[in-house]
Every structure is written in C-alpha cells, then in structure tokens.
Amino acid sequence: MNVLLIGASGTIGKAVASLFTQQGHQVIGASRSTQPSLDFTDQSSLDAFYEQMPEVDAILAIGGEAAFSSLDQLTNAQIEVTLSSKLMGQINALRKGKVKIRPNGAFVMTGGILAYAPWPNTAMVAMVNAGLEGFVRGAALEMTEGRRVVIVHPPLVAETATMFGMDATQFPTAATVARTYLDAVENGQNGTAIFVDGHAPA
Numbered sequence: 001m002n003v004l005l006i007g008a009s010g011t012i013g014k015a016v017a018s019l020f021t022q023q024g025h026q027v028i029g030a031s032r033s034t035q036p037s038l039d040f041t042d043q044s045s046l047d048a049f050y051e052q053m054p055e056v057d058a059i060l061a062i063g064g065e066a067a068f069s070s071l072d073q074l075t076n077a078q079i080e081v082t083l084s085s086k087l088m089g090q091i092n093a094l095r096k097g098k099v100k101i102r103p104n105g106a107f108v109m110t111g112g113i114l115a116y117a118p119w120p121n122t123a124m125v126a127m128v129n130a131g132l133e134g135f136v137r138g139a140a141l142e143m144t145e146g147r148r149v150v151i152v153h154p155p156l157v158a159e160t161a162t163m164f165g166m167d168a169t170q171f172p173t174a175a176t177v178a179r180t181y182l183d184a185v186e187n188g189q190n191g192t193a194i195f196v197d198g199h200a201p202a
C-alpha cells in the first residue's frame with residue numbers, strides 16, 4: 001500500500017516510516033520541512049499538498065505541537081498553538097484529505113495516553129488528546145465506502161523519556177509504538193481509540 005505520513009521526521013514518525021518501508025509499503029513523508037512542504041496549521045498548505053498528491057491507502061498524522069505548562073504559567077500563545085497545531089491541524093488534515101483515501105483505507109490520528117492519565121502541567125495536552133478522540137468517534141459516522149478514522153494514543157516513548165532525562169525503561173520504544181500504527185491501518189475499527197499493547201488505560 002502507499003501511505004501519506006505527516007510527521008515522518010519525528011521521533012515516532014521516523015520509526016513508523018521505517019516499519020512501513022520494511023514491510024514493503026510506500027511512504028510519502030510530509031511536514032513543514034519536506035519538499036513539497038505541508039503545514040497542517042495552514043489550510044492553503046493542506047489544499048496545495050493534497051492537490052498534487054496521488055490517492056493513498058492511508059493517511060497517518062503523527063505530529064503537531066501541544067503545550068506542556070502549569071495552568072498558572074500557560075500563555076495565550078501556548079493555548080493558540082496547541083489548538084491550531086495538534087488539534088485543528090489533524091482535524092483539517094482529515095477534512096481535506098479524506099477524499100484522497102481509497103475505499104477501505106484509513107486515516108490515523110495521534111492523541112496520547114495523557115487523555116486518560118494526565119500528569120500535572122499537561123491539562124492542554126490531555127484536552128487535545130481527549131478532544132481528538134471525540135472527533136474521531138463522530139467523524140467515523142460520516143466515513144464512506146469502508147474508509148475508517150481511528151486514533152492511536154501512544155504512551156510516552158522511551159526516546160522522548162530519555163530526552164526529558166527520565167528513566168526510560170518502563171516506556172516502549174518508538175519502534176514498538178510503530179507496530180501499533182501498522183495495526184491501526186490494517187485492522188483498526190472505524191471510530192475507535194487504539195493503545196499500545198500493555199499501555200491501555202486501567
């Protein structure tokens with residue numbers, strides 16, 4: 001199959017691109033730094049990108065910014081970025097891109113386990129992740145010809161935990177999380193939330 005992977009250069013996106021390629025699938029990687037570029041916070045960028053893109057079997061959105069901040073320190077600018085990037089970026093990527101997905105294909109969004117198990121200073125991220133899941137449940141009712149929309153909620157991945165200076169041993173690697181994305185594309189049921197094995201909410 002051929003897939004569009006928005007965020008293919010990111011920590012999780014790189015591992016997903018590598019797994020899909022190993023499995024013989026063709027990956028079109030896109031982000032603000034690719035050529036052609038795709039900035040999903042900008043509707044004209046989405047229009048221009050999709051216009052030149054062939055039909056695909058799946059679109060995976062694995063990127064977007066969301067602010068980690070205490071409520072006391074949260075700025076209006078951080079709120080704005082969170083809403084326009086991780087939330088509306090993925091929603092607009094689906095709205096505009098679903099016509100490019102072949103029948104029975106899938107659109108995979110990315111939330112995160114903080115929707116279910118937030119930590120202090122993650123209220124904005126928890127809100128976006130939970131909001132995206134609600135969107136997926138509703139949007140699923142309007143998917144046609146067997147097309148599916150699903151959301152993967154990754155836990156913190158080991159590479160990111162290491163970057164934060166945390167003990168990474170309890171977290172799955174990006175390569176492990178990538179297998180969940182492949183499963184989401186191949187078997188994900190329309191309108192559902194998908195968790196990494198061993199990292200579903202209690």
Ligand SMILES: NC(=O)c1ccc[n+]([C@@H]2O[C@H](COP(=O)([O-])OP(=O)(O)OC[C@H]3O[C@@H](n4cnc5c(N)ncnc54)[C@H](OP(=O)(O)O)[C@@H]3O)[C@@H](O)[C@H]2O)c1
Binds near residue numbers: 006064066113154
């Ligand atoms: N890493 C984790 O532990 C973890 C855990 C749970 C959930 N998540 C979620 O998983 C997603 C990916 O996380 P990550 O850690 O892999 O992120 P990352 O390493 O920061 O990479 C983000 C990717 O998204 C692209 N991107 C960012 N803004 C974009 C935009 N406006 N338009 C198009 N592409 C854009 C980036 O490329 P450019 O800079 O070139 O645009 C990059 O390829 C995020 O939504 C994150 O919240 C991550």
